Amino acid sequence: xxxxxxxxxxxxxxxxxxxxxxxxxxxxxxxxxxxxxxxxxxxxxxxxxxxxxxxxxxxxxxxxxxxxxxxxxxxxxxxxxxxxxxxxxxxxxxxxxxxxxxxxxxxxxxxxxxxxxxxxxxxxxxxxxxxxxxxxxxxxxxxxxxxxxxxxxxxxxxxxxxxxxxxxxxxxxxxxxxxxxxxxxxxxxxxxxxxxxxxxxxxxxxxxxxxxxxxxxxxxxxxxxxxxxxxxxxxxxxxxxxxxxxxxxxxxxxxxxxxxxx
Numbered sequence: 001x002x003x004x005x006x007x008x009x010x011x012x013x014x015x016x017x018x019x020x021x022x023x024x025x026x027x028x029x030x031x032x033x034x035x036x037x038x039x040x041x042x043x044x045x046x047x048x049x050x051x052x053x054x055x056x057x058x059x060x061x062x063x064x065x066x067x068x069x070x071x072x073x074x075x076x077x078x079x080x081x082x083x084x085x086x087x088x089x090x091x092x093x094x095x096x097x098x099x100x101x102x103x104x105x106x107x108x109x110x111x112x113x114x115x116x117x118x119x120x121x122x123x124x125x126x127x128x129x130x131x132x133x134x135x136x137x138x139x140x141x142x143x144x145x146x147x148x149x150x151x152x153x154x155x156x157x158x159x160x161x162x163x164x165x166x167x168x169x170x171x172x173x174x175x176x177x178x179x180x181x182x183x184x185x186x187x188x189x190x191x192x193x194x195x196x197x198x199x200x201x202x203x204x205x206x207x208x209x210x211x212x213x214x215x216x217x218x219x220x221x222x223x224x225x226x227x228x229x230x231x232x233x234x235x236x237x238x239x240x241x242x243x244x245x246x247x248x249x250x251x252x253x254x255x256x257x258x259x260x261x262x
Contacts (some may be wrong), residue, residue, distance in 0.1 A: 002033070004113060004119035004256055005183055006142040011158050012163075014150040015188035018223060019210035019249075020126035022242070023146075025232035026250035028082040028161040035074065036084040039055040039109075039138050040128040041092035049077050050230025051086045061091040063112050070112050081233065083120075094134065105133070106172070110141035122253070131165050139169045144183035149204065151190040151197045151216075156207050159185075183256070186249065188217040215249040217242070 007020045010026045014128055017040070024036040038045040043053050058073040063085065073085045113123060139145060145166055149155045167214045170180045185208050190197050205212050217223075222237035 001118065002035075002117045002123050003144065004117070004123045004125065004142045005253075006125045006127050006138045006145045007090065007148065008127040008135060008139065008145050009147055009149065009159075010129060010131045010135070010162050011150075014129075015148045015186075015217060017048060017126055018227075019146070019148045019186060019217070020045055020124055020225065021048050021227075022232050022234065022246040023249055023253070024084070024122075024124050025077075025082055025234045026246045027122050028080055029234055029247070030254065031081075032254070033119065034082055035120045035123045035125065036082065037113075037125045038085065039091070039125050039134055041087065041089050043087050043089065043091075044127070044227075045084070045126045046086035046088075048227035048230070049082075049232070051075060051084075051087070052149060053086070053088045056086055056088055059090070059248065060085045060087050061094050064094060064108050065231070070116055074116075080232075082232075088214040091134065106137050106140045107176075109137045112145055113141055121194065125184075131161065136165070136169065139166065139180060140178075142180060144181045146183040146186060148186045148188045148217075151187050151200050153196070153200065155200055156203060156246070183253070184213045185211050186213050186217065190216050190218045190232060192218055203214060212224065213249060213252055215245055215252055217245050217249070220245075 007016050009016055020036060023033050028034040039060060046053055058068045062068040063070045063073050074083050075086060080091055125138045125142060127135045173180050187204055189199055220242035222240040223233045223242040226233040226236035229236055233240060237243055
């Protein structure tokens, strides 16, 4: 049975999509069966992996409303073993569409994913930068949540709302005998030359303690350029520091979930 991890933060610009793409690619490069779901109407993950949104017929939105079987919406990313389900701007209307169905709206995504959960080791969901219907349904579909946090002032304060929402979802899931844990807080976009940046790292680690990943994602030109070529940083610059850092993060995820394999 695979593990479903939501990549979530209601604040935009924290490296959420970059984390989703490159962590997924790193896990796949380590011979894990990985499915990445783009659940953000901006479709940045879809574009970052070279999929043209204009030509898409099978998307996660069509899966959730029942027009397409989830297995039929899976794309294999060229020259990798990574699978993904893309999206388009139409996903932004999903909340209105599912409310007219007989299903419990918050659990529809979970129900769809459960039909293929056994086919993968990890299923990652790139959530939108909000705490609306899409993010909530993604959290209800997940086993854990990974929170990217940009290394800047007020980073901790910005997490309060998200963590409160996670606690609410945890209570809802418990009623249905499901669980949602915190996979970890990932510090992103650290400028190693900045004393203020390292101070924020210290504050985050002091606040979350063991909940912070050891891997810290630093600023890197390669990771910024990779999406313009429609590939992960592992393909664009395999020997770059960014590539090494995301592989390090993948190893932490595997160690946490599969301690016997490391």
